[in-house]
Amino acid sequence: LTTIEVRALSGVCRVHVGERLARLASLVPAGLTVYVTDAHVARLYGASFGPGRTIVLEPGEASKSLAGLERVYDGLLDAGADRDTFVVAVGGGVVCDVAGFAASTYLRGLPFGFVPTTLLAQVDAGIGGKNGIDFRGVKNLVGVFQQPRFVLCDPAVLGTLPAGETANGLAEMVKTAAIGSPALFDEIERAPEKALGLDPDLIGRAVVESLRIKAAVVEADEREAGARRVLNLGHTLGHAVESVAGVAHGEAVGAGLVFAARLSVRRGLLPAGDAERITTLVRRLGLPAEVGVPAPARPALVDAVRRDKKRVGDAVRFVFLEAIGRPLVREIPLAELESAIHDLC
């Protein structure tokens, strides 16, 4: 059991890694608890929730919307939630994102905690204090920064992940290694099949190391005024691919990482060998190294980049690499990015 504390502007969050879901009740304060989950997770783990009310969302990205938000607000209203009510999200990134945003805005802010049930949510969505919803097809367009009181990461729940979900989390883990930990990158590179098989030792160490890196970045700059931007490595193209092609986050981030590495080589920042290592590792994790967007859909991809939160006028803040473990944020003109998408994808 490892506890990592994240001390950010919007609050202090304690992340318990290796804790059991059955111990959830000990983390929740007295008073009414409202659980937010989806139908899949409710079927698997609903019996482990403590006393309280449960709001069940439809599984899938469609719940990360104004409609999903409305459903949580309705559930809180039906439950008679007051300012002492505690909200617990149990599920993947969608559930954590929408429940965190609903809790942060209901009665102008209820306290909340997360139990991420996917590898991706454990290493990414669960911590950092970002929450929110998609709007008109734009990922995370609406939201706030607000830390949960706690995050409980139980490795046992990962065993029930559907195929493909593991790779989603590993893509985000490789990204975190690429910005902050050559040692973690080496470790996954030495045994990608162990990572895919959710080897408890490897995954345990990798989750803790990923969380430490992310926590340090978030503590330094929760609101993404500067340092935090490195966490967007692979995400400028990744989010666009996710919107346009509707692929899983991990696949989009895998392709986005490879794109960022190749663009870094093209600009003379990164040795070609490092980009090759990244490409190979992405492929060995079963993720596509190329964007699966056919040429006729490329303009839509460029449009999606243009709507990105990281855009500043006619440029985008883009995360390059100088080495594995050394990111570099620079503005890149939209026109250059557009031609790179045509040449490198």
Added chain:
Amino acid sequence: LTTIEVRALSGVCRVHVGERLARLASLVPAGLTVYVTDAHVARLYGASFGPGRTIVLEPGEASKSLAGLERVYDGLLDAGADRDTFVVAVGGGVVCDVAGFAASTYLRGLPFGFVPTTLLAQVDAGIGGKNGIDFRGVKNLVGVFQQPRFVLCDPAVLGTLPAGETANGLAEMVKTAAIGSPALFDEIERAPEKALGLDPDLIGRAVVESLRIKAAVVEADEREAGARRVLNLGHTLGHAVESVAGVAHGEAVGAGLVFAARLSVRRGLLPAGDAERITTLVRRLGLPAEVGVPAPARPALVDAVRRDKKRVGDAVRFVFLEAIGRPLVREIPLAELESAIHDLC
């Protein structure tokens, strides 16, 4: 021209009282500006907005909703807003509340400023950092705390207020006086007809004094953990009446103030003479001192109180008075409040 600075957790807000709408451009930073207003205000003052895009809402409380919020999000998306975009709300409380909430959540927070165009918004909704929307008939159920960068209060715009709007603002001003300034209470009491006639000297002093009191309370406790609760004087019953009877905020607050004063007398906290002064002043401002809710609708009123944000289990935090200028927050059981509603309304 008086500038009052509000230094709160969520940011620093500069309130410029006596400033001209025509000077708005000097307060807005370089970059894209998006104005949010309603059709009435756009017709009167749209020509005074600086360069930028304008989002026009339907006038009225119905815009303070998820649908109104969606409209602002759509407008920001159409305008190509990025993180350097500045949002200016020009209008009454509804416009400021919904635009402030939209700005606080779009891209996880854009900077924004307010130009309140009603007396009520100048002394109340414009400052304090609360913003949000109604949900399923519950006032302000959803929102966040976020200070605007500036508030511009131009006395000239008040001259175009529709009949009734002045009394709305005066009710809130009397409330503020009752919690923090016997001198302001005396001044309005000496010349209620001058206040109703928007006498520039009286209104100028009264707006500044109201803002000073509210700013001090908000600085001490932006998130309403304690001291700020006094600002809810008259609002527990007031909000319920507003929801159930659909009357104007000022009328509801007027009746709520009288109710709070009478309940304070009943509990032996306030001399009967002070309650009488409050009742008389509310009436002389043309506001109802009694709740206009017929007996069959009383259960709905009690239900609305039960859904109030100030409820804690089976009790409500209620603001009593010990004297004009001396509020006192105590919990009151819902049952006692219910019987008081029957006896005193």
